[in-house]
Amino acid sequence: EAGVAQSPRYKIIEKRQSVAFWCNPISGHATLYWYQQILGQGPKLLIQFQNNGVVDDSQLPKDRFSAERLKGVDSTLKIQPAKLEDSAVYLCASSLVNPGQTSYEQYFGPGTRLTVT
């Protein structure tokens, strides 16, 4: 099966500019996650979708970050305006299992490396 796709792979922007990332999960995967991974740290969950609804966005800086999942498939994550501390790898992951089931393997995309100057 095709894996999780993300684009772009790399992005360099100046602070206060806007940027958007795109994710296409594995076909049929109901759950989609966006993570932020700052250099030297583990992935931090930003937002989790179940189909096209938001399950959790408690760690999403909503004053500048937004995300949507169109028709329960593709998703976009936007930052507006960007700050220097937003420099990180943004990972998208998807999983097949619905809440309440026991197996929760996540499949990760290659990530988008964002550099804010």
Next chain:
Amino acid sequence: AQRVTQPEKLLSVFKGAPVELKCNYSYSGSPELFWYVQYSRQRLQLLLRHISRESIKGFTADLNKGETSFHLKKPFAQEEDSAMYYCALRAIYNFNKFYFGSGTKLNVKP
């Protein structure tokens, strides 16, 4: 609050030596624990999960609820095991959120 701690940023061992990557967690309920691995220039991928109680690529991990630990072990390290390893916790009663540790880089020397 949920937390996953990996105390070692870097672990270097010689080929054939035993390896143990430490993971401790804090969670008030019953967690589900995972180990993820990222080889050079590859995606993050699942290595093993505690509910499966399986051995993958010679690695095993046992959930110790008393010590709140989920250490990853392999009796004889191989050079191809060199990678970043992340311990992760799924908070079953908190929207199934995932919490990752900061990772341990394993370097297996020839």
